[in-house]
Amino acid sequence: MMWSDTKTITILPLVLGLVLGQGIEYEGPEDPAGDIAAEKEGYMTGNRVFIYFRNTTELSDWPRVNVSKWPNNPNGLKMTDGIGLLVGAKVYIEDDGDDSTVDSTALTDPVDIYTTDHHTLYYLQTSYREEMDKDPTGTVEWGFYPVFGYFNETGEYPAVSNIESSWPINGWPSTGFETKWHGEWNGRFGRGVIYADQESYYVVNDAQDQENLGAEDMVRYFPRPGHNVGDLNPEVTIQPGVPWGGIGLRVSVRGFQWNNPQARDAIFWEYSIANISDHDLRDVAFGYWLDNSIGGDGDDDLGYFNKQVDMAYSWDINGIGAGGLPTGVMGFAYLESPGLAYDYADNDNDGLTNEKRDNEAVAIIGPTAGITDVDAFLEFYKLSAEDLRDHWDADEDQDWDDGEDLNGDGVYQLSEYYGDDIGIDGVAPGELNYYGPDIDGTECNHRPDFLIGVGCEPDFNTTDVSESDMVGLTAFRMFPIPSHAPSNETMWFKNDQAMWNLVGIDSLEEYTENISNLVEVFASGPFPLYRGRVERISMSELHSYDPLAGLNSLDHTAPALYELKRIVQVIYEKDYRFAQPPKMPTLTATAGDGEVILTWDDVADTKTRDPFVGNVNDFEGYKVYRSTDKYLSDPEIITDGYGTPMFKKPIYQCDLVDDLLGFTDFGLVNGTAYNLGYDTGINHIFVDNTVQNGRTYYYAVVAYDYGVPDLGPGISPSENNTVIELDEAETVRTIGKNVAIVVPHQRAAGYVPPTVEMEQAVLLGSGSVTPSIRAEGSLRTGHDYYLTFSVDTIATVSSYEHGFEYVTNGILIYDDTDSSVLVYQENESKYIGTNLIYRDTLEYWTLNPSGTIFTDVFDGMQIEIDPGVETPSYNYDNSNWINGTGIMRVTPSLVEGGRMPWKYNIVFTDDDSAYVGTARSGTVRDENGSSIGSDKITEPAVSFFIQNTSFIDTSTGQYELMDIVVHDVNSNDVFDLYEDRIFVGAPTGTRWRATAFIIDFQLATESTYPSPESVYQVDWERPFYETDTIRFSIGADGNLDRSAIASDMDSIRVVPNPYVMTNMMESAVGNPFLNQRRRLMFTHVPSDCIIKIFTISGVLVDEILVSNEPENGIIHWDMLTRENLEIAAGMYIYHIDAQETGDQKLGKFAVIK
Structure with missing residues (x-):
């Protein structure tokens, strides 16, 4: 369009100062032009809102089915046919008055625009499935295209946080042509920082839009003069060599999903839109296009718009969608809008007029400095006057927190509070990927930092949504889908001016028409987007089940949606930060015969750290879910107050012993509480022995936290998401690392499982140790291991090396195959369940003596340990004559004996001075700890000696001999063998230190006195000691017993037989356009065999080549012929040929349809 009139107006000098000179050089990544070859398709599966997206800014699709679903389970329905980002703009080109020349001089100065004859060009930039501007050939759409560099070009998906293989292999574009953060996620908050359960990220630009750049166009706009498509990427596949077109936009897009029960029905999208052109854009509007399809049939929808909360929502008039399923409600919340930082007006009513997201912190200013309306500021940010503080000038909302470097060394220790002063890489001390302070000095410099294209510290500039003077939602329309009849006035994307009139006006309209297939358009504008500047827009799609009567009422009530x-x-x-679940465990599943063994790592309980609750480890427990459908919907049987399925019921749960137990009384979701467990202790293994062989099971292990009880009404505990991503044929595309798909099975014919081989060991400990195989698939066959213990001394005997009472307080397991490598450890800082307990009376940790304990699974094995005793106790059963006989009484010392709890031999001889005591002084105490005073005879001579057979005297190479002192019972100063008592104690020289036990012959006579060479063993029950070593090894891979194959093949069965219509091995199919996948199972087959199936007349129907893992003895047949046709009902013959031995099996089965 052309303005022929010259405008003459008066502009105040102040206003001129406000609107001029705000553009800057763009300092972000130097991207090539977008390209159709860079287009990728992905799915957001981080919670119950399932949506397909293309890295072009388009969400969902039509008429495809599996592109939008809520909830993401078999009862979910399609909710939208498409969502598109809209960026509209008006561009002004000077009119030179000569119709024969091309006009291309852009006007950006308001004075020039209002005082100069000019043309007005309209642009509407988007990417959508229909009604787009196209090139004259009709083959190239003029809109947004994705940019190479932001995903793995050899992969299938756009970049998503939960699929590492989707990330760019050479790092992420940074400033100019530099890259950053190779091998880590490019998070909103920094290197590898992921605050949501799933995030996506991609970049587009509008360089391919050649509207107003054709040879026939006499008015042209060149956003980047001198830049052509293909300059940076000569291999561009469309329109190489044309001028860089469009209006010079670069859009980076982030999607976020949280699986917390309070947020799992919402998805967020944030768009950062940069003007990378050489010109300011004076009039721009950002917005969204939403095409409703509530329940999959979009022609009977109603909608409502609430101006107070900037939310529109739609529902089906009768609440019945495709397949008769209930539809629920879809809301669309408009969140962030562009900012006006240079108009000296408080557009968002927060008491600030100059908020920016790209300004540098220069100086610390006073508490109220920079605030134009203190009362409005306090009300908007929910603060009191006492909360105001000195702050950095660029931190306008005063929420950036400095750290406390207490020792002044310039580095935050884990014990020091670091606040937001963590550097522009966003990685704080204590994170798994923290490698030290940022090399650029931005960490611990006590100033908020930001660098375009690289990163920004939390609560500052680009990471802080409130540091923008947002214009808010200015336009909303809800209307029936426009006609597709040719017209330049219908509200379709190809009609740029018509769309500008939709998004560029200040009008919020409620929809009052009849039910229809509705479109919603939200927008903010017009506003200036200055050269080199970035503005943002964000929204959330949210869903709920609300009573239909309330929705159809005059008030259109939807309490669940509003909550x-x-x-x-x-x-x-909170800047897109919410309660995070613990770190996601990695699940390993091993199929057995009638059982499934699940094991997972300990990253959740040891490495979790949630910044939302002060960077503490808020892990609480694990839950295991099992389902027979790919949506994991079987366990979703716990309903909320509206009767809607809300939580899954686990088949196993374990939690910390921390007195946080039972159901929460905070963060209720529609009246439903979360079960924290019952202080059972943590384990990392579960054996499910309630499964059927041949049936497919989907398992998920989720870690959960204890929630946030003290924030408002509280935030419910968060648990890991479970992702099983399906394609439109309902074939599994990917699964999360905490998910496993398992088919339990019979053993293959002739299979010999691996075994654990143990070496016999002499142990001081009285307990037992038993290794067992738990996960054959994880075994390291041929490896040698040994297990030992750590101990804690709780009492000692002075001056005696072997005089101490101890407890076992740790387990250590080493792989000793090539070198000694620690592979497993438990101690007071990390232990499983209640394997260790703490005794606060004597302040020590010990193995739990109350029963058998089990280690976690390592290398496919688990160790069963019976600790025996906690502290030493006298072993009456094992204290007896081992050679000869006689009458002698042994009394253990209850106090001091436990400090010498060893195995002793009392050896009798024919030498009356076989041993002579050495102790001459010191206090001697009896079995009760009472001193015997002076009633003792030192240096007595006896005809026996006492060996400590638990230790060798290194100086002699012989067993250590214990010392003795006589208790002169009758006080006659004479050693009377049959009246006095002999105290046995520590051999510590001339001073008596402690009594181990007491022997006497008061019940004996000369005839019953032990004869020479008689030996009596005195023993104690002891905890495991640090020298106790148990060695074991894993035998070679499971061998094949060829001789057993023939007999094992007699067990081959066809299941079910007869086959009648269907069976439990066949998974449900949710897609109405797909056929049932039939399954018939052969059991006990050799792992390497050929199965041929014939009709009763001998016609070959199909041939199955079986090449299973050595232990797997089942194979499923899809009941299709070699021509991929369904078989007919009837009788069939099967022939199985074992490839290893040639053994054969012949049988039959019936099929009834």
Whole structure:
């Protein structure tokens, strides 16, 4: 369009100063032009909102089915046919008055625009499935295209946080042509920082839009003069060599999903839109296009818009969607809008007029400095006057927190509070990927830092949503889908001016028409987008089940939806940070015969750290879910107050012993509480022995935290998401690392499982140790291991090396195959369940003596340990004559004996001076700890000696001999063998230190006195000692017993037989356009065999080549012929040929349809 009139107006000098000179050089990544070859398709599966997205800014699709679903389970329905980002703009080109020349001089100065004849060009930039501007050939859409560099070009997906293989292999584009953070996620908050359960990230630009750049166009706009498509990527596949087109936009897009029960029905999208052109854009509007399809049939929808909360929502008039399923409600919340930082007006009513996201912190200013309306500021940010503080000038909302470097060494220790002063890489001390302070000095410098294209510290500039003077939502329309009849006035994307009139006006309209297939358009504008500057827009799609009567009422009530909107607002105002679940465990599943063994790592309980609750480890427990369907919907049987399925019921749960137990009384979701467990102790293994062979099971192990009880009404505990991503044929594309798909099975014919071989060992400990195989698939066959213990001394005997009472307080397991490598450890800082307990009376940790304990699974094995005793106790059963006989009484010392709890031999001889005591002084105490005073005879001579057979005297190479002192019972100063008592104690020289036990012959006579060479063993029950070593090894891979194959093949069966219509091995199919996948199972087959199936007349129907893992003895047949046709009902013959031995099996089965 052309303006022919010259405008003459008066502009105040102040206003001129406000609107001029705000553009800067763009300092972000130097991206090539977008390319259709860079387009990728992905799915957001981080919670119950399932949505397909293309890295072009388009969400969902039509008429495809598996592109939008809520909830993401078999009862979910399609909710939208498409969502598109809209960026509209008006560009002004000087009119030179000569119709024969091309006009291309851009006008950006308001004075020039209002005083100069000019043309007005309209642009609407988007990417959508229909009604787009196209090139003259109709083959190239003029809109947004994705940029190479932001995903793995050899992969299938756009970059998503939960699929590492989708990330760019050479790092992420940074400033100019530099890259950053190779091998780590490019998080909103920094290197590898992921605050949501799933995030996505991609970049587009509008360089391919050649509208107003054709040879026939007499008015042209060149956003980047001198830049052409293909300059940076000569291999561009469309329109190489044309001028860089569009209006010079670069859009980076992030998607976020949280699986917390209070947020799992919402998804967030944040768009950062940069002007990378050489010109300011004076009039721009950002917005969204939403095409409803509530329940999969979008022609009977109603909608409502609430101006107070900037949310529109739609529902099906009768609440019945495709397949007769209930539809629920879809809301669309408008969150962040572009900012106006240079108009000296408080557009968002927060008491600030100059908020920016790209300004540098220069100086610390006073508490109220920079605030134009203190009362409005306090009300908006929910503060009191006492909360105001000195702050950095660029931290306008005063929420950036400095750290406390207490020792002044310039480095935050784990014990020091680091606040937001963690550097522009966003990685704080204590994180798994923390490698030290940022090399650029931005960490611990006590100033908020930001670098375009690289990163920003939390609560500052680009990471802080409130540091923008947002214009808010200015335009909303809800209307029936426009006609597709040719017209340049319908509200379709190809009609740029018509779309500008939709998004560039200040009008919020409620929809009052009849039910229809509705479109919603949200927008903010117009506003200036200056050269080199970035503005943002964000939204949330949210869902709920609300009573239909309330929705169809005049007030259109939707209490569940509005509660979710409240949570959405909390997440947004927390800068897209919300309660995170613990670190996700990695699940390993081993299929057995009638059982499935699940094991997982300990990263959740040891490495979790949630910044939302002060960077503490808020891990609480694990839950295991099992399902027979790919949506994991079987366990979702716990309903909320509206009767809607809310939580899954686990088949196993374990939690910390921390007095946090039972159901929460905070963070209730529609009246439903979360079960924290019952202080059972943590384990990392579960054996499910309630499974059927041949049936497919889907398992997930989730770690959960204890929630946030003290934030408002509380935030419910968060647990890991479970992802099983399906394609449109319902074939599994990917699964999360905490998910396993398992088919339990019979053993293959002739299979010999691996074994654990143990060496016999002499142990001081009285307990037992038993290794067992738990996960054959994880075994390291041929490896040698040994297990030993750590101990804690709780009492000692002075001056005696072997005089101490101890407890076992740790387990250590080493792989000793090539070198000694520690592979497993438990101690007071890390232990499983209640394997260790703490005794606060004497302040020590010990193995739990109350029963058998089990280690975690390592290398496919688990160790069963019976600790025996906690502290030493006299072993009456094992104290007896081992040679000869006689009458002698042995009394253990209850106090001091436990400090010398060894095995002793009392050896009798024919030498009356076989041993002569050495102790001459010191206090001697009896079995009760009472001193015998002076009633003792030192240096007595006896005809026996006492060996400590638990230790060798290193100086002599012989057993250590214990010392003796006589208790002169009758006080006659004479050693009377049959009246006095002999105290046995520590051999510590001339001073008596402690009594181990007491012997006497008061019940004996000369005839019953032990004869020479008689030996009596005195023994104690002891905890495991640090010298106790148990060695074991894993035999070679499971061998094949060829001789057993023939007999084992007699057990081959066809299941079910007869086959009648269907069976439990066949998974449900949710897609109505797909056929049932039939399954018939052969059991006990050799792992390497050929199965041929014939009709009763001998016609070959199909041939199955079986090449299973050595232990797997089942194979499923899809009941299709070699021509991929379904078989007919009837009788069939099967022939099985074992490839290893040639053994054969012939049988039959019936099929009844």
